[in-house]
Amino acid sequence: MSYDVAAVRARFPALKAGFAHFDGPGGTQTPLPVIDAIAGALANPLANRGGNTAGERNAEKIVTDARQAMADLLGAPATGIVFGRSATQLAYDFSRTLAKTWGPGDEVVVTRLDHDSNIRPWIQAAEQAGATVRWADFDPATGELSPDAIRAVLSDRTRLVAITAASNLLGTRPPIAEISRSVHEAGALLYVDGVHYTAHASVDIERMGADFFACSPYKFLGPHMGVLASRPELLETLRPDKLLASTNAVPERFEFGTLPYELLAGTRAAVDFLADLGPRKGERRERLLAAFTTLEEHEDSLRLRIEKGLAAFDRITVHSRAAERTPTLLLTIEGHSTADAYSFLAERGIDAPAGSFYAIEASRRLGLGDTGGLRVGLAPYNNTEDVDRLLQGLSDFMA
Known part of the structure; x- marks a missing residue:
């Protein structure tokens, strides 16, 4: 085409x-369809999610539609899609939650290729837990971050590896699927910053081997917010700090306060806009x-x-x-x-x-x-x- x-x-x-x-x-x-979707959400009745009033039903549909759109974009189940204010905020939230299980002797790996939002939250969480931070380096002459560079800093004490799917500075796309195999063989989890990647290439988090994959719709024609994808069964094992009255259901237990419905409507529209850039036949x-x-x-x-x-x-x-x-x-x-x-x-x-x-x-x-x-x-x-x-x-x- x-x-x-x-x-x-x-x-x-x-x-x-x-x-x-x-x-x-x-x-x-x-693009206009995103602008129109945001305006449309605000122009119609809105309320906290529910099924009784038109405003409640509109809010519920917006959230459901946005989760499914992001699931289609990332190759993830809709029940594994978490919404947040930004990818940075999501990294901080999940680093604090995951660090509850870390202690002295545990290790966390970060890379010098990454945006600081996928470095500093993990360093700070590790410091608070008494865990050790290990650094994986890239080759400044080529911009490459090799699987060997990751393997060199893995051990049986590694609990998590945080890595970018594409450098926002250089564009480098490390071989995440190969890296994920080494990370999982070491018994660790893989947190992938996909903010820059998602704007330019199709994503399949299962094939990629990402346990967590974060992105930002405003980098791919959408509004300013953050999205994280994971396996629902993995999310079920995590216990974030939250309000007493808020639901414990997944993925909602990770979403604090009322969601920005108008931005979710815009996010769904951005995914649809991207889908229409190719042949307009088949499922999304x-x-x-x-x-x-x-x-x-x-x-x-x-x-x-x-x-x-x-x-x-x-x-x-x-x-x-x-x-x-x-x-x-x-x-x-x-x-x-x-x-x-x-x-x-x-x-x-x-x-x-x-x-x-x-x-x-x-x-x-x-x-x-x-x-x-x-x-x-x-x-x-x-x-x-x-x-x-x-x-x-x-x-x-x-x-």
């Missing part, structure tokens, strides 16, 4: 402002798998166009070099500040931000300190004109 990027772009009101958006890794623009899960195949082809073609253009600039270093990666590039420019490049491009309607983007450990490992570099990330609405504007803008900046 050919990808009609013009038709896709027409459904994003924000693009009318004329900017070329390469800031998708920090949050994508929002089937359509999503086909759509991501089409989307990956589109984004990869643009990434290759960018990389070919960047090769002509001898003062630009591309740090994103892993064999498997998302369409996300980290650049530095010899003799120039990437913060200055960011400002220069922004003045010309090109959004390509600079920084370490909370991947502080990865930025430091690359020798870039906390400054990081210029990050160029693609989204479903980018086109060749965007790419050409970016390359011309960089040329003008270095002139």
Whole structure:
């Protein structure tokens, strides 16, 4: 199926402002169906979930529909979908819950490739439990995080490994399925940060071997919230702190307070929008798998166009070099500040931000300190004109 990027772009009101958006890794623009779903939820009666009033029934349907949509997106059971304010909040919640079973002598593994939201919650929880933190490193020359690097820090005392499915700084996609086998052989659990990954590739948490998989809808055209997927039977074994009157049912026992119904409606609409990017036949899960195949082809073609253009600039270093990666590039420019490049491009309607983007450990490992570099990330609405504007803008900046 050919990808009609013009038709896709027409459904994003924000693009009318004329900017070329390469800031998708920090949050994508929002299509009309998502905006309409959020407004529709608020325009109709709403109440706490139940079955008596129209408001109660609307709320119940919104939650049920959103759980099923995220289950279809992630290849998970709907009863294993947990909603939260953000992926960071979910990581903190689950780290505190899991750490209740840790003690001195236990070990937790984190990696230097990860966003800090999948590092610091685990370090802090381990410290409070008296457990030991072990670090897995990536190769700064290639950006690769190998299974051997994980195996080297596993032991029979490992309780959990926290790892990214795709680096938000470099785009590196570690081989999670192979890593998960080693983690499970060691008797540990695997917590996967899929925030950056989910925007660019189809997810199957069972095939991936993730015990927990977190993502953020606002990175894949939806509203600002977080989602975690797990096996219901695993969630049943966990006892989070919660209010006395709140339900003990799974997955609701992990959801504190009233859910943001309008955001859940938008999340369901975002999943449906993604499903419609491919052939519009079959069940939603089937359509999503086909759509991501089409989307990956589109984004990869643009990434290759960018990389070919960047090769002509001898003062630009591309740090994103892993064999498997998302369409996300980290650049530095010899003799120039990437913060200055960011400002220069922004003045010309090109959004390509600079920084370490909370991947502080990865930025430091690359020798870039906390400054990081210029990050160029693609989204479903980018086109060749965007790419050409970016390359011309960089040329003008270095002139």
